[in-house]
Amino acid sequence: MADSASRAGQTYATPAILEHLARLHAPHDAALDTAFRANELHGIPGIQVGPHEGALLGWLLRGMEASRVVEIGTLAGFSGIHLGRALRAGGRLYSLEISEKHAAIARDNLRAAGLEDRAEVMLGDALASLAALSSRGPFDVIFVDADKGRYDQYARWAIDHLRPGGVLIADNVFYFGRLLEENPEAAAMRRFHELSATHLDTALVPTPDGLLLGRARPR
Numbered sequence: 001m002a003d004s005a006s007r008a009g010q011t012y013a014t015p016a017i018l019e020h021l022a023r024l025h026a027p028h029d030a031a032l033d034t035a036f037r038a039n040e041l042h043g044i045p046g047i048q049v050g051p052h053e054g055a056l057l058g059w060l061l062r063g064m065e066a067s068r069v070v071e072i073g074t075l076a077g078f079s080g081i082h083l084g085r086a087l088r089a090g091g092r093l094y095s096l097e098i099s100e101k102h103a104a105i106a107r108d109n110l111r112a113a114g115l116e117d118r119a120e121v122m123l124g125d126a127l128a129s130l131a132a133l134s135s136r137g138p139f140d141v142i143f144v145d146a147d148k149g150r151y152d153q154y155a156r157w158a159i160d161h162l163r164p165g166g167v168l169i170a171d172n173v174f175y176f177g178r179l180l181e182e183n184p185e186a187a188a189m190r191r192f193h194e195l196s197a198t199h200l201d202t203a204l205v206p207t208p209d210g211l212l213l214g215r216a217r218p219r
């Protein structure tokens with residue numbers, strides 16, 4: 001249903017409405033709240049997904065009965081808690097993080113969320129960790145939320161390592177509004193979109209910075 005707001009690229013989602021509805025649809029317990037507030041508690045960037053996107057991640061995983069999940073970009077473990085809690089019994093989340101400080105905070109937060117037995121933070125550059133994970137696939141879900149200049153490489157890996165019916169989820173696919181600019185990171189993000197659209201069944205969710213969903217086709 002196109003109305004004048006969506007045609008104009010505007011939104012009715014005011015901060016007050018989002019906050020009001022988060023109390024109903026995306027409530028935080030103590031563990032989620034601590035991870036969400038890592039910026040204020042530890043002075044690290046506050047660049048985690050929003051409360052509604054976090055809840056959407058868990059909702060998608062539960063619907064798929066996902067048990068093998070990779071997250072590229074851990075930060076303080078906020079999205080990791082959503083992903084880890086949505087795994088089937090016996091499932092495993094591998095969350096990849098390059099910053100020692102972020103990884104240590106995330107491990108504490110994932111432990112506080114009761115996920116130490118199923119969520120593993122892999123410290124190091126994501127491409128090296130992905131190479132190490134190659135033999136542990138195929139995966140049900142791969143969530144990309146790290147350095148934007150390598151989204152094309154992450155998409156290639158995901159296309160090769162998702163099970164048929166498995167889903168790639170990627171945040172910030174509008175590249176902070178700079179997707180159409182002429183610079184190497186924006187070009188990598190455009191290649192990410194081309195690869196995803198070519199090899200996966202995709203749908204774009206126009207969150208503030210765009211969330212891409214892509215399902216792997218039968219082989």
Ligand SMILES: C[S@@+](CC[C@H](N)C(=O)[O-])C[C@H]1O[C@@H](n2cnc3c(N)ncnc32)[C@H](O)[C@@H]1O
Nearest residue numbers: 048049073075078079097098125126145146147
């Ligand atoms: C946007 S944050 C992740 C937010 C997290 N997914 C959440 O919503 O709670 C991006 C994270 O990716 C990490 N990162 C950036 N480049 C990376 C790389 N090459 N390999 C692994 N992690 C990387 C950053 O240190 C940062 O913690």
